[in-house]
Amino acid sequence: MKPPDKREVRENYDELGGGLYDLRYEDEQSRKYDAAVLLTLLRGDDLFLDNGCGTGMFLRRVDSPCVGLDLTAGLLSAARQKLKPNHYLMQGDSEHLPFRAGVFHGVYAVTLIQNLPDKGLAVSEMRRASRVHAVLFITALKAAFDREYLAVLLEGKGFSKVDIVGDAGTNDWIACAHV
Ligand SMILES: C[S@@+](CC[C@H](N)C(=O)[O-])C[C@H]1O[C@@H](n2cnc3c(N)ncnc32)[C@H](O)[C@@H]1O
Numbered sequence: 001m002k003p004p005d006k007r008e009v010r011e012n013y014d015e016l017g018g019g020l021y022d023l024r025y026e027d028e029q030s031r032k033y034d035a036a037v038l039l040t041l042l043r044g045d046d047l048f049l050d051n052g053c054g055t056g057m058f059l060r061r062v063d064s065p066c067v068g069l070d071l072t073a074g075l076l077s078a079a080r081q082k083l084k085p086n087h088y089l090m091q092g093d094s095e096h097l098p099f100r101a102g103v104f105h106g107v108y109a110v111t112l113i114q115n116l117p118d119k120g121l122a123v124s125e126m127r128r129a130s131r132v133h134a135v136l137f138i139t140a141l142k143a144a145f146d147r148e149y150l151a152v153l154l155e156g157k158g159f160s161k162v163d164i165v166g167d168a169g170t171n172d173w174i175a176c177a178h179v
Contacts, residue, residue, distance in 0.1 A: 003117040006093070010072050018055040018078020026057060028171060032110050033058050035168040036137045039176055046105035051094050051126060052112030056082040067104075069094065097125045104129050107136045111172055114144040119153055127157050127179065134179045139172035147173050 013021070036058065042048065046064050053059055053068030056079025065086040070076050076089050083089065092098050094109070095118055107126045116122045126136050136159070140150045147164055150173050154162045159177040168174055 004115050006071065006117070009115045013054075013072040014074035016074075018075050021055050021075060022057065022078070029057055029110065031168060031170045032139050032172060032174065033061050035165070035170070035174055036108055036110065037061060039165065039174075040106055040108075040135045040137050042106070047103065049097075049099070049104045049107045049126075049129060051097070051107055051109040051122075052115070053079055053089070055079050056089075058108060058110060059083065059087055062087070067099075069097070094122045095125060097129050099129045101128050102131045105131055105134050107134065109136070109138045111139055111141060113138065113153075114141045120157075123153055123157050127159065127177075130179045132179055136177040136179070137174075138177065139170070139174045141172055142167065143171065145173060150175055 042062055042064050044064060048064055048066040050058050050066055050068045053070050054075045056068055059066055059068050060082045067088045068079055069090045069092045071093055073091055076091055079089055094112060095116060107130055113119045113122060151164050154175060154177050159179060161178040163176045165174045
C-alpha cells in the first residue's frame with residue numbers, strides 16, 4: 001500500500017473542515033477520550049501534548065497545560081474556539097516535533113498514526129519529547145493496523161512498559177506506553 005502523502009492528507013482534512021469533522025466523528029472520538037482519561041493521569045500543572053489534535057475535541061476535556069499540534073490549518077482554527085487559557089496550538093509535523101527532549105508529562109496521539117508515512121519515526125519523536133515517567137496514549141485505526149503491528153511499532157523505542165489495552169468499544173486499538 002502507498003504511504004500517505006502529507007500534502008494530500010492536509011488538503012483532505014482542510015476540505016472536510018472542522019464543523020463537519022466534529023459532526024461526523026465526535027461520538028466515536030469521545031469514547032477514545034473516555035479511555036484516555038481513565039488510563040492516564042491528567043494531573044494539575046503537568047504539561048501534555050495532544051499530537052494531531054485536529055479540531056481540539058480532546059483538548060476540551062483537559063484542564064492542565066497542554067499544547068495541541070496539528071498539520072492542518074483548517075482544523076486548528078476549529079480547535080482555537082475550544083481552547084482554555086493554558087492551552088497552546090501549533091501547526092507542525094508529528095514526524096518532526098518542534099520541542100526539546102523530555103518536556104511533556106504525557107503525550108496523546110488519538111487516531112493520528114494512519115496518516116503518517118514514517119510511523120516509527122513519529123513514535124520515536126513522541127518518546128523523545130516525553131519526560132521520565134511520562135505515559136504515551138496512542139490509538140490506531142483497526143482498519144489500518146492489526147494489534148501486533150501496533151505492539152511492534154512501540155517495541156524497541158525505549159519504553160519501560162507497553163500495554164495494548166484493547167479497543168474499548170471503538171474503531172481503534174488503544175495502547176499505553178510508559179517511559
Ligand atoms: C483522524 S484525525 C484525529 C484528530 C484528533 N486527534 C481527534 O481525536 O479527533 C487525524 C489528525 O491528524 C492530523 N495529521 C495528519 N498528519 C499529520 C502530521 N504529519 N503531523 C501532525 N498532524 C497530522 C490531521 O490533520 C488530523 O487532524
